[in-house]
Amino acid sequence: MRTAFGVETVRTAERELMARLPEGALMQRAAAGLAAACAELLGRVYGKRVVLLVGGGDNGGDALYAGARLARRGAGVTAVLLAPERAHEGGLKALRAAGGRVSAAAERDIAGADLVLDGIVGIGGKGGLRPAAAQLMGAVRESGALVVAVDLPSGVEADTGEVLGDAVRADATVTFGTYKPGLLIDPARERAGAVRLIDIGLGLPAVPELEALQYADVAALLPVPGASSDKYRRGVVGIAAGSARYPGAAVLAVAGALRSGAGAVRYVGPAADAVIARFPEALVHAGPPSRAGRVQAWVVGPGLGDDAHGREQLRDVLAADVPVLVDADGLRLADPEVVRARTAPTLLTPHAGEAAALLGVERSEVEAGRLAAVRRLAAEYRAAVLLKGATTLVAGPEGGPVRVNPTGTSWLATAGSGDVLAGLAGALLAAGLTAVDAGSVGAYLHGLAARLAAQGAPVGAQDVAAAIPAAWRDVRG
Numbered sequence: 301m302r303t304a305f306g307v308e309t310v311r312t313a314e315r316e317l318m319a320r321l322p323e324g325a326l327m328q329r330a331a332a333g334l335a336a337a338c339a340e341l342l343g344r345v346y347g348k349r350v351v352l353l354v355g356g357g358d359n360g361g362d363a364l365y366a367g368a369r370l371a372r373r374g375a376g377v378t379a380v381l382l383a384p385e386r387a388h389e390g391g392l393k394a395l396r397a398a399g400g401r402v403s404a405a406a407e408r409d410i411a412g413a414d415l416v417l418d419g420i421v422g423i424g425g426k427g428g429l430r431p432a433a434a435q436l437m438g439a440v441r442e443s444g445a446l447v448v449a450v451d452l453p454s455g456v457e458a459d460t461g462e463v464l465g466d467a468v469r470a471d472a473t474v475t476f477g478t479y480k481p482g483l484l485i486d487p488a489r490e491r492a493g494a495v496r497l498i499d500i501g502l503g504l505p506a507v508p509e510l511e512a513l514q515y516a517d518v519a520a521l522l523p524v525p526g527a528s529s530d531k532y533r534r535g536v537v538g539i540a541a542g543s544a545r546y547p548g549a550a551v552l553a554v555a556g557a558l559r560s561g562a563g564a565v566r567y568v569g570p571a572a573d574a575v576i577a578r579f580p581e582a583l584v585h586a587g588p589p590s591r592a593g594r595v596q597a598w599v600v601g602p603g604l605g606d607d608a609h610g611r612e613q614l615r616d617v618l619a620a621d622v623p624v625l626v627d628a629d630g631l632r633l634a635d636p637e638v639v640r641a642r643t644a645p646t647l648l649t650p651h652a653g654e655a656a657a658l659l660g661v662e663r664s665e666v667e668a669g670r671l672a673a674v675r676r677l678a679a680e681y682r683a684a685v686l687l688k689g690a691t692t693l694v695a696g697p698e699g700g701p702v703r704v705n706p707t708g709t710s711w712l713a714t715a716g717s718g719d720v721l722a723g724l725a726g727a728l729l730a731a732g733l734t735a736v737d738a739g740s741v742g743a744y745l746h747g748l749a750a751r752l753a754a755q756g757a758p759v760g761a762q763d764v765a766a767a768i769p770a771a772w773r774d775v776r777g
């Protein structure tokens with residue numbers, strides 16, 4: 301499990317640690333780890349040309365001290381000072397003493413670099429790159445040098461993962477003490493490249509602000525497929541979805557559930573013929589969800605439409621004393637009071653537009669503050685909330701760490717993929733996972749399935765559903 305903390309928490313932890321250490325010791329720890337990581341990425345250090353992009357704060361200080369260490373190992377190190385009057389004095393002195401120099405011609409020095417170290421800004425950065433740095437990015441890209449970001453790629457928002465202008469695109473990021481949210485949330489995440497964490501002895505709170513599931517966490521949470529012949533042990537999930545206008549959403553939600561190892565899927569709704577035609581093993585029922593037979597979780601909403609029948613199905617499902625996943629039209633039609641009053645777990649799975657409607661704000665406000673939005677929704681609805689997007693977030697009703705899905709891919713934007721995710725996460729709810737685990741494991745498998753199905757080619761929602769077993773095998777090994 302990768303965990304992350306925001307800038308405020310990191311600064312507090314740094315202050316407490318620095319108070320107990322000799323002046324500058326913490327920066328030396330960071331610089332030592334940074335230099336070692338650069339040496340490893342370079343392979344051979346002797347004779348290599350390293351260019352440091354140095355900003356006006358301690359991020360630049362890290363880069364200068366790491367550059368001094370690389371110079372002592374025989375690299376040719378040149379510092380480009382983006383804020384000459386504020387460059388870290390101790391770092392500059394150390395670099396010169398080690399044989400490094402300050403550049404007089406930035407573009408020329410960058411053009412010949414084997415490695416460019418981005419020490420422009422770290423957690424003190426605000427807004428995108430400023431002109432002095434932005435105009436060097438062309439030379440950096442053309443140089444073909446390995447780009448290593450110090451702590452964070454400069455120009456990204458550390459706490460939200462936004463990129464508000466131009467930002468460094470790094471091959472690797474060496475971050476200190478803890479991951480920051482911007483290293484786990486797109487679009488900033490994809491600017492960071494491969495992230496290495498250097499331990500500098502930072503004391504952090506026990507409960508992280510963010511968590512990103514890794515393979516091992518997902519494998520530990522997945523029910524063992526086929527472990528029991530009893531369908532109820534593997535989880536029977538009910539799907540109340542589809543309408544005369546949108547039968548396809550029901551088929552896709554059933555597909556997501558069946559491919560996720562559900563012991564059985566009960567379908568209720570007007571798309572029974574379409575569902576049976578595709579999945580003869582689905583148990584279809586006419587009549588209300590409450591009379592469809594025993595289920596251990598419900599999925600309600602995909603393609604529900606907003607006629608009286610849909611509203612009736614939603615009301616019936618929300619009254620069930622089992623975990624319920626509410627998606628799509630179900631989110632639009634659900635009465636907040638009814639959701640809040642439920643005692644069994646509820647998992648809402650909005651995209652940004654649906655979340656904005658539920659919060660009564662503009663979609664742009666949700667997009668600009670996704671972490672805050674998903675936390676607010678979870679608190680207001682007393683439900684787990686999965687906020688879909690470039691990086692899907694899952695918040696629990698009682699606060700606590702927000703799960704960040706590391707496997708998201710742009711292919712998930714294809715129509716119908718949300719219906720598949722609803723069925724997939726619903727089957728995990730029925731298998732006994734908590735609402736937050738069902739949402740975050742569901743998002744993980746869904747993203748993995750999309751990657752496996754796509755492999756660079758265009759992919760449809762049905763291909764994603766069909767690739768869920770492959771994703772499952774990939775995780776369980």
Ligand SMILES: NC(=O)C1=CN([C@@H]2O[C@H](COP(=O)(O)OP(=O)(O)OC[C@H]3O[C@@H](n4cnc5c(N)ncnc54)[C@H](O)[C@@H]3O)[C@@H](O)[C@H]2O)[C@H](O)CC1
Nearest residue numbers: 326327330357358359421422423424425426428430451476
């Ligand atoms: N404190 C320590 O002992 C350690 C710190 N580490 C490194 O320090 C940085 C944080 O350093 P800080 O000086 O607080 O801020 P930055 O270097 O990130 O920013 C410096 C300065 O830059 C200006 N600025 C803000 N936004 C921009 C921008 N978009 N472009 C250019 N300049 C900008 C603003 O004035 C900032 O104050 C941390 O990331 C670590 O790299 C080590 O982690 C360990 C020890």
Ligand SMILES: [K+]
Nearest residue numbers: 418421450454
């Ligand atoms: K940086």
